[in-house]
Amino acid sequence: MNSLMSPVSSLTALIVAASVGSALAAPHRFSRTSIVQSAPAAASDSSEEFNRLRLEGNEAVYNLEYKTARQKFERMTMIAPEHPGGYVLLANNLWLETLNARRRLSASLYSAESFYAQTKTSEKADSKRTKEFDDLINKAISVSGTALKKNPKDAEALYYQGAALGLRAGFDATVLRSFSRAIGDANDSILLQRRVIKIDPGYTDAYTSIGLYKYIIDALPFGWRLLARFAGLKGSKKEGIEQLELVVAKGCLASDDARVLLIGICSREGQFDKALDNLGALAKKYPRNYLLSIERAAMLYRLGKREEGAKAYGDLLNQEVVTRNAVDLVNYQWGESLYAAGDYAGALKRYEEVVRWPASNSDLVTLAYLHSGQVIDLSGDHGRASVQYEAVLNRENVFDSHERAGQFLKKAYGGK
Structure with a gap:
């Protein structure tokens, strides 16, 4: 199959990747001031439960257990209805569940020219799911907007606005295959996250999507890089990869997401051994995620290790969940x-x-x-x-x- 892509679809694919990274890398840090505190002890208890549910829900998402994750994230919105985290996580869970059901959580899909082809027939999507997703995103934007009216330098609120826009960009591009709004939302998301870093340089998780975006700009064909520079967008593969590696090493909650993005980048750069190492680390941490094992098997083939790759695929077909x-x-x-x-x-x-x-x-x-x-x-x-x-x-x-x-x-x- 032809793996070469036109500059337009290549640009779109990379920006989609940025929006995906933006959404997945939302740090979900919990601000105690974001809950209406009737008493210090109650606020502390709520904060601990909020963080516990977030961690448990995130683990469920990575293990493809979307129903369990949804229950955890819904509880988060009940504990802190004025915090955008629960709504962003619910939207993210719904999006990934939709992609998995439609077999669109495969990295190879987004490197194929066909995915970006525009046809006369529009992409069919579940209208009920789409409305639910839109409602969650709008709620997250509204809640974070309310917080920003009170404090325009609220780094957490800014980040969640960026995460919500990044999620919408990812959903539009991968589910609806509507690329024009996706590109606009992805760019707006990155701008918001840069503001987060200016306000709070220690917000390490925010470097996930910023680092990816830096890589993306430098990875574009020469002509497109020039256009990006005229638009004020500067990139650096080296700096982008370094920032992603920083998140893997020191990130609070986005280290796994940064690792996922590095897998894609290493594959693109022909560094298959590094990609395989990162896949192995994630597969060990999330053993019920058969998608990671599929990507690992494909990576073995790319490395020329066909017997190992065939065994990996064969073992997958013997797993009950598969x-x-x-x-x-x-x-x-x-x-x-x-x-x-x-x-x-x-x-x-x-x-x-x-x-x-x-x-x-x-x-x-x-x-x-x-x-x-x-x-x-x-x-x-x-x-x-x-x-x-x-x-x-x-x-x-x-x-x-x-x-x-x-x-x-x-x-x-x-x-x-």
Whole structure:
């Protein structure tokens, strides 16, 4: 598959990453003055419970236990209804749960040109979930805004406003695939977080999204970097990575999120061993998160360790949580790894398993048909490949799958 991206989609992808980082890295520090204190002892007890729920909820999110996380975060809003933290965490949990259900928590998805294709048919989304998400974001912005009216230099309130905007940018881009507002919200989010650092340089967790943004600007193609400079945006890969590493080492609550971002950056820079080390650390800490294990298996293939990668994917398919929830995703990602490694027969087998599993995500099935056609074409059997492309056209469009299937029907896919 073609991994090269146009400057426009590359820019969008990186800004989406910044918004994701911004949302995930919200430090959720608890200010005692943010609770209406009827008595010192009550305030202290509430603060301790608030922080305990946040930590427990965050662990549940990382272990893909979204229902448990939601219960923890809802309790936070009951304890401190005037604090934006609970609403931001609820929105983040809802967003990640939605992405996981739609098989969009895979890093490889956002490096593909197809994801950013704009088609005449709009992206379908659950209107009820979208409204719930919007309501939570608006509540977080409103609550933090109230705090800022009282104190314009309230670093925590500023950070949560930035986190809310970053979350909305991520949701718009990854769920709705509406990129224009996403870019604007992501930029506004970064500006707010820079204000946080000016007010409180010790707010280490805030460097997560700022560091990522610095990396992003410097990682753009030369022409786009010039445009960014004219717009007053300066970047540095070195400084960005250093700031993310600072958060991993000294961050209060965002060290895991910074580590996730470093995995993506190390992969992009070809530092697969470092990426694998970070994946291993997170997988050990969150053993029930099979997504981390999927990324680790894919990374092993990128390192040329095909036997280890195959064993890692195979072990995943023997896990009960995977057999219940994610057989399609594991097989699809395994197929992608084999495809990239040039094992077309092996990749086809995995794509066929995606189609065969009764509970497979509909979008993944469509993409599996498309990629099956491509690997069959590369094996020299266009007639058989055409059957796969026809199957794509008989299903709902996913990104630009209809356009590509139509092209490959007319002219056999040649690997570019």
